[in-house]
Amino acid sequence: MPRTVDAExxxxxxxxxxWRVIRRDGVPGASVRNVAREAGTSMGSLRHWFTTQDDLLRFAMTLVAERARAxxxxxxxxxxxxDDRGLRALEEVLPLDEERRAETEVWLALTARALVDPRLAxxxxxxxxxxxxxxxxxxxxPGALRAGLDPGLEAERLYAVLDGLAVHALTRPAALPADRARQVLAAHLEALRDTR
Amino acid sequence: MPRTVDAExxxxxxxxxxWRVIRRDGVPGASVRNVAREAGTSMGSLRHWFTTQDDLLRFAMTLVAERARAxxxxxxxxxxxxDDRGLRALEEVLPLDEERRAETEVWLALTARALVDPRLAxxxxxxxxxxxxxxxxxxxxPGALRAGLDPGLEAERLYAVLDGLAVHALTRPAALPADRARQVLAAHLEALRDTR
Structure with a gap:
């Protein structure tokens, strides 16, 4: 199918x-049939996009990554x-509003599914x-990383903070509401800065 | 059933x-029937422990938490x-060997499942x-946290690092082997210390 505006x-x-089916019924409930019903269309009309559940889950994972990346x-x-565009860029992958919450929930469900699905992995x-x-x-x-810190290790540490906050803001929203998650991430970046 | 040594x-x-069934077949494959087969026993003999798949998954989650806590x-x-007992205690919940890797894999699978299962949540x-x-x-x-740092926020940040590393060491073992995960966690604790 051509990538026209309508197709997009x-x-x-x-x-x-x-995503709605995955969030409501879990990954096992996300069959092509259930998605067709949710989308109000026929299974045949979905064949441009996916024909099996495995395809469907890869489609869902691809969309999460694409939208966050955009x-x-x-x-x-x-x-x-x-100054804070680094912080704002990272916030785009945290579940700080309903759209990103949906993405993070699907990402977590599919990350777990990928443990037993090599193509999804x-x-x-x-x-x-x-x-x-x-x-x-x-x-x-400029100025984001103090002299003496190891850039490779700090990238891994920041990535751990980011995904840890994503899981916690999703699963512990009362303990870690959006403002608090943002505050913890900002504190982490602040602790790394060259403050001379 | 009494909690004798044999029962334990x-x-x-x-x-x-x-755990073996969850890791091999995913959560949907972890039926009481499949677990009975895996354990080489009858479904009836499992009824002291669990009778439904929901019970079985809670049993699996409880064991992960119990063993890590012990x-x-x-x-x-x-x-x-x-000096480093804090670091060593935290390492017990990272997937740094096969036992902890099994636990983390089951934890991740059940954390995702809990999104659609309130009792597991x-x-x-x-x-x-x-x-x-x-x-x-x-x-x-003593000395673990520099003056001026907010203990509540730092506990959340450390917990994010810990769970982020757990997910990454599990899903990206080539990028984050055990030694590297340990190193990132140690660097985080070191950055918080009072080094006067």
């Missing part, structure tokens, strides 16, 4: 239907003069490499 | 059979003179409270 719109709507790129491109791993690279990029902003 | 041994063996308590009790939340309390405890060791 349709792809996004289907992705959201998949927001991160938009933040990074918006200005090169804003390949997508998960590519997305992890992207996020580690984003962490490294944020730490290369 | 049997409980542990069954838990490990449940190791943490043993490390903390071993000595009050060892209650167990997950209790375990999260335990781990946050462990992080807070580690930061109350």
């Amino acid at each position: 719109q349709r792809r996004r709507e289907l992705g959201e239907a998949v 927001r991160v790129v938009a933040v990074l491109a918006a200005s090169d003069t804003v 390949a997508l998960r791993d590519a997305s992890a490499e992207d996020l580690l690279a984003l962490c490294a990029l944020v730490l290369r902003e | 041994q049997r409980r542990r063996e069954l838990g490990e059979a449940v 190791r943490v308590v043993a490390v903390l009790a071993a000595s009050d003179t060892v 209650a167990l997950r939340d209790a375990s999260a409270e335990d781990l946050l309390a462990l992080c807070a405890l580690v930061l109350r060791e």
Whole structure:
């Protein structure tokens, strides 16, 4: 199917239907049949996008990564003069509003599923490499990393903070509401800065 | 069933059979029937422990938390003179060997399942409270936390590092082998210390 505006719109709507089914029924309930019912369409009309449950789950995982990546790129491109754009870029992958909460929930469900699904694991791993690279990029902003700190180790540590906060803000929203998650991430970046 | 040594041994063996099935077949494959087959026993003989898949998954989650907690308590009790016992206690919940890797894999699978299973979510939340309390405890060791740092925020940040490393060491073992995960955690604790 050509990537026209309509096709992109349709792809996004289907992705959201998949996410709703995963969030409501879990990964085992996300069959092509249930997604067709959720999207109000026939199974045949879904065959441009996916024909098996495995395809469907990869489609859902790809959309999570694409949408998060698009927001991160938009933040990074918006200005090169804003001090906290690193923080704002990283916040795009935390579940701080309903859209990102949906993505994080699907990401967590599919990350677990990938433990027993090697093709899904390949997508998960590519997305992890992207996020580690984003962490490294944020730490290369002017003044972001104090002299004496190891950039590779600090990128891994920042990535751990980011995914740990993602899991906790998702599963412990009362203990870690959006403002608190943001505050912990900001404190981490602040602790790394060159404050001379 | 009385908690005799034999009963404890049997409980542990069954838990490990449940874990093997979850790790091999995923949560949907972890039926009472499949666990009975894996454990080489009848479904009837399992009824002391669990009768439904939901029970079985709670049994598996409880065992993960119990075993990790027992190791943490043993490390903390071993000595009050060892400088790095906080680090060593936290390492007990990272997937740094095959036993802890099995636990972390089951924990991740059940954490995702808990998104659509409120009773499992209650167990997950209790375990999260335990781990946050462990992080807070580690930061109350003498000299562990520099003056001026906020203990509550630092406990949340340390817990994020810990769970982020757990997910990454599990899903990205080539990028984050045991030594590297240990090194990142140690660097985090070192950065918080009062080094006067």
